[in-house]
Amino acid sequence: MAQGSVKIGSIFGIDIELHWLFILLILAFIWISPLLGLIWILLFVCVLVHELSHSITAQRNGIKVSRIILLPIGGASIIDLVEIDPKIEFNISIAGPITSLALGGLFGILVIFTPMGLLTYIVQYLFVINILLGLFNLLPAFPMDGGRVLRSYLQKKKNFYDATIITAKVSRYFMALIIIATAIWVILPVGSTANKETMFIWDLIIVFFLYEGMRAEEGNAQIRNETKGMTLHGTLSNNYSVIGWGASSDALYSLISRRGGHIILTKDPAGTYFLVNVFDQNRLGKASRVSDLAVEMPNLQVSTKMADALAGIESTQFRIGAVLKGKKLLGIATGQHITALINLRMSRKTK
Numbered sequence: 001m002a003q004g005s006v007k008i009g010s011i012f013g014i015d016i017e018l019h020w021l022f023i024l025l026i027l028a029f030i031w032i033s034p035l036l037g038l039i040w041i042l043l044f045v046c047v048l049v050h051e052l053s054h055s056i057t058a059q060r061n062g063i064k065v066s067r068i069i070l071l072p073i074g075g076a077s078i079i080d081l082v083e084i085d086p087k088i089e090f091n092i093s094i095a096g097p098i099t100s101l102a103l104g105g106l107f108g109i110l111v112i113f114t115p116m117g118l119l120t121y122i123v124q125y126l127f128v129i130n131i132l133l134g135l136f137n138l139l140p141a142f143p144m145d146g147g148r149v150l151r152s153y154l155q156k157k158k159n160f161y162d163a164t165i166i167t168a169k170v171s172r173y174f175m176a177l178i179i180i181a182t183a184i185w186v187i188l189p190v191g192s193t194a195n196k197e198t199m200f201i202w203d204l205i206i207v208f209f210l211y212e213g214m215r216a217e218e219g220n221a222q223i224r225n226e227t228k229g230m231t232l233h234g235t236l237s238n239n240y241s242v243i244g245w246g247a248s249s250d251a252l253y254s255l256i257s258r259r260g261g262h263i264i265l266t267k268d269p270a271g272t273y274f275l276v277n278v279f280d281q282n283r284l285g286k287a288s289r290v291s292d293l294a295v296e297m298p299n300l301q302v303s304t305k306m307a308d309a310l311a312g313i314e315s316t317q318f319r320i321g322a323v324l325k326g327k328k329l330l331g332i333a334t335g336q337h338i339t340a341l342i343n344l345r346m347s348r349k350t351k
Helices: 020-032 035-060 086-113 118-137 147-156 159-189 193-225 249-259 281-286 307-313 334-350
Strands: 005-011 014-019 063-072 074-079 243-245 264-267 273-276 294-296 298-303 320-325 328-334
Touching: 014 020, 014 035, 020 035, 035 063, 035 074, 035 086, 035 118, 035 159, 063 320, 086 118, 086 147, 086 334, 159 281, 193 307, 193 334, 243 249, 273 320, 298 307, 307 320, 307 328, 307 334, 328 334
Parallel strands: 014 063, 243 264, 298 320
Antiparallel strands: 005 014, 063 074, 264 273, 273 294, 320 328
């Protein structure tokens, strides 16, 4: 689970999380008016469908999606790669806006056939919100889908890092335009004070999330650029123990008592390594075998690019990955260790 978000379920093996601000706004609107609360919940459903289209497209291209985080101005599908093929990135990115626009068109047709009243109002709202969601996400700025579409286009002539930096600059121009337009609207003697205040708050939220998303993309690109040639060999740790998939909980207790430490791995019959979760009291109380406590963890080949390895590890709850050479376990790598190593390398290069 990401910081600042709450898991509400899973779809197609993908965890669905709500950002705390999204939850706060839902509760606030329900308190103000049940109808407003309903509208915000419908917005949540539209954003979820939008993000699922990204995730399903990614999965069909062999890219693992760990979770979807729903935000007040959209959402984010978290994948375990930093850099992907530009054509695949284009397909994944464009899938969301196309889905939203298609839904908007469908609701636009349904408006014609719905009887006048509350139902018509709701269908009209779904029409407008999906059209706006599709168009807004086509803006060529991070972290919008249009930003990734622009980057994939730029990669025809630029490398990943340069394409990301150019798109980040374009993103800054869009943020500046939003700020300037908001300031002009507030100054002009048109519109009510309440509308101006509402627009001012929303634009601040939009700029905040655009800035955070843009900085994240820049940071990921910089990490990839600075870690060229780095392998996982330098991050390996042997501070773990391995126990059999079918071992009893008593055997697990004996191992921890005897060996110490809290990082325990197990391997399923297919040869995939899992982390044994010894921190969940509910699962411990019900577990009779180690397999009952197994939690999915990244199984990384030692040749995996450092930035991709970090992205895969950081997308999991415990931020730990098993490092293998072929099918042989070489050790484990943690997000904390990899981040420290990358920071040290980057600091040395700046001196």
